[in-house]
Amino acid sequence: MIWQxxxxxxxxxxxxxxxxxxxxxxxxxxxxxxxxxxxxxxxxQRKGYIFHGNGKLLLDTIVETEEGAIGxxxxxxxxxxxxxxxxxxxxxxxxxxxxxxxxxKMGYGNSQEFVAKAEDxxxxxxxxxxHSRQSFGEGRGLIFAFQNEAxxxxxxxxxxSKLVYKAIGIVFVSHENKVVxxxxxxxxxxxxxxxxxVRK
Amino acid sequence: MSExxxxxxxxxxxxxxxxxxxxxxxxERKLRRSRGIYIDIGNRVHDYIxxxxxxxxxxxxxxxxxxxxxxxxxxxxxxxxEPHEEDEVEVSFPKVAEVMSALGQEHxxxxxxxxxxxxxxxxxxxxxxxEITASTLSSHLKVLEEAGLVVQEKVRGRYLITMPGRTAxxxxxxxxxxxxxxxxE
Numbered sequence: 001m002i003w004q005x006x007x008x009x010x011x012x013x014x015x016x017x018x019x020x021x022x023x024x025x026x027x028x029x030x031x032x033x034x035x036x037x038x039x040x041x042x043x044x045q046r047k048g049y050i051f052h053g054n055g056k057l058l059l060d061t062i063v064e065t066e067e068g069a070i071g072x073x074x075x076x077x078x079x080x081x082x083x084x085x086x087x088x089x090x091x092x093x094x095x096x097x098x099x100x101x102x103x104x105k106m107g108y109g110n111s112q113e114f115v116a117k118a119e120d121x122x123x124x125x126x127x128x129x130x131h132s133r134q135s136f137g138e139g140r141g142l143i144f145a146f147q148n149e150a151x152x153x154x155x156x157x158x159x160x161s162k163l164v165y166k167a168i169g170i171v172f173v174s175h176e177n178k179v180v181x182x183x184x185x186x187x188x189x190x191x192x193x194x195x196x197x198v199r200k
Numbered sequence: 201m202s203e204x205x206x207x208x209x210x211x212x213x214x215x216x217x218x219x220x221x222x223x224x225x226x227x228e229r230k231l232r233r234s235r236g237i238y239i240d241i242g243n244r245v246h247d248y249i250x251x252x253x254x255x256x257x258x259x260x261x262x263x264x265x266x267x268x269x270x271x272x273x274x275x276x277x278x279x280x281x282e283p284h285e286e287d288e289v290e291v292s293f294p295k296v297a298e299v300m301s302a303l304g305q306e307h308x309x310x311x312x313x314x315x316x317x318x319x320x321x322x323x324x325x326x327x328x329x330x331e332i333t334a335s336t337l338s339s340h341l342k343v344l345e346e347a348g349l350v351v352q353e354k355v356r357g358r359y360l361i362t363m364p365g366r367t368a369x370x371x372x373x374x375x376x377x378x379x380x381x382x383x384x385e
Contacts, residue, residue, distance in 0.1 A: 023355075024355075025355060025356055026355060027355055028355055058354040058355050059354070059355075060353045060354055060355050060356070062351060062353060062360065064319060064360060065363070067363050067366060068360075068361050068362050068363030068364070068365055068366035068367070069319075069351050069360035069361065069362045069363065070362070070363055071351075072351060073351070073352070073353060073354040073355075074354075075354050
């Protein structure tokens, strides 16, 4: 599977109830009821969505060491459209066709307005990746792309206990007992209690 | 005639002595040069070399400062010029007051003491600190969080003592111990 195979559908769906898109001991991504969604497809198969609604991101970007905890958790209300790529079976069951009222609730006059906004985000995410022949197939976990205040994308990649989060001013990589946290002032690497801090 | 001869002989001896002195001086200089101790290269060159050596020394000092902390739990690398924790750095008085205020309460010190052994859920803290009511415990944790001494995980909900929190707690204990000793003396 390569990035240029990904296409944006023009069907607008809505969440019939709150859905937890991803959850581990480190973080949670969830969407509220009535969140709108446009499927991202590959060969007519749903491979992800662009959501817009009341979402929430919780991420414990904290390194626990014997010398004390370093870092702060991320807690964000997601009010801008965001992308999710990956396994969507559970999500599919909680999505149904959106009505005009559902679109109005989110501030859209019609479905095309949401589709246009979703296309912008879709282009922004896939720009630069189309020619790289990178792949993202089955069993590769989940990729989230959230828009921040500066309209830049914060990326969250998660698979099992493996986690990568990259946003403005922070890079957090975690796998079991190994953690790397890069903040503007320092880089912290922790491996089963062993700790290295590099300060600028 | 004999007087003249005597005078001539005296002058010759003086000249011989002078020559001996000069010869001795030259020999000593040669000896110094051969041992590499004495190099007369002028003040400018000397100053230049001194400057270069000072630069090299500063560089080595800086490099050493960068990677000075190697503890049992890991390595701490400092960049050159960054003050170490022990060094005096300018801190705003309101911030000092906030941290000290957070530390200046027995229950909060007990909470920090519990967290020193690892992260804990609020019910675990409640069990261990049964003398503190649930609402008081929550407000104390909030104060500690605001001062940056404690952080709460958003997903699991555990409370963790931060690196500054651990340092502040240790320092508070050290200062108290020091004052107690001084008072006993």
